Amino acid sequence: MVSKKIVLHFPSKLVDQPIVYKLVKDFDLQFNILKASVTSGEEGLMVLELTGKKENFDQGIEYLKSCGVKIQPLSKDVVRDEVKCTHCGVCIPICPTGALIVDPKTRKVIFHNDKCIACELCVPICPPRAMEVKF
Ligand code: SF4
Ligand code: SF4
CATH class of the missing domain: 3.30.70.260 (ACT domain)
Structure with missing residues (x-):
């Protein structure tokens, strides 16, 4: 099996x-x-x-x-480099699962790793390359 x-x-x-x-x-x-x-x-x-x-x-x-x-x-993981992320929001509309959202209070982009399905759609579009694939 x-x-x-x-x-x-x-x-x-x-x-x-x-x-x-x-x-x-x-x-x-x-x-x-x-x-x-x-x-x-x-x-x-x-x-x-x-x-x-x-x-x-x-x-x-x-x-x-x-x-x-x-x-x-689904053997790999996508993580965010918190130092590189500028909270520009470019990744938000492309994420199919809502793993990247704006915190209404701080206006910062939050990454919910538990909602991420590692589809990698956000990786190439992130300007400072903050979203990274981990093997
Ligand atoms: S596109 Fe990249 S830099 Fe912009 S908010 Fe998303 S992770 Fe951060
Ligand atoms: S890898 Fe896919 S699911 Fe995970 S944060 Fe990026 S766009 Fe969203």
């Missing part, structure tokens, strides 16, 4: 397709949705824990790829 946490990025044309259901029906996999959202560009984003026999797991992943779903393992 294999059990892995993965991030799925769905292009907008696949957002309303029953792709995850097919993982259960055709590949006998079990899943637990940890997070799901649709970004402003209408790309779907889902964090799944996927479990099943290794052969089925591999076939399920190949099926997802063949549908145009981008798959990213």
Whole structure:
């Protein structure tokens, strides 16, 4: 048996397709949705824990790829360098999970690590490169 946490990025044309259901029906996999959202560009984003026999797991992943779903393992973490962050707010609208928000009292940008799904969308757009991927 294999059990892995993965991030799925769905292009907008696949957002309303029953792709995850097919993982259960055709590949006998079990899943637990940890997070799901649709970004402003209408790309779907889902964090799944996927479990099943290794052969089925591999076939399920190949099926997802063949549908145009981008798959990213959730084995890394995104952290913020508090010294580099200038609280400019550029990262806020791009974060699909609300992990980056403005504190209404201080006007500073707060990073909620527990809400972060390590999708990396904020990493390249941060001007001082304060958001970093940790392996
Ligand atoms: S884009 Fe970078 S510098 Fe700006 S608030 Fe976000 S983490 Fe801080
Ligand atoms: S990596 Fe950045 S954009 Fe993605 S969920 Fe974490 S904080 Fe939000």
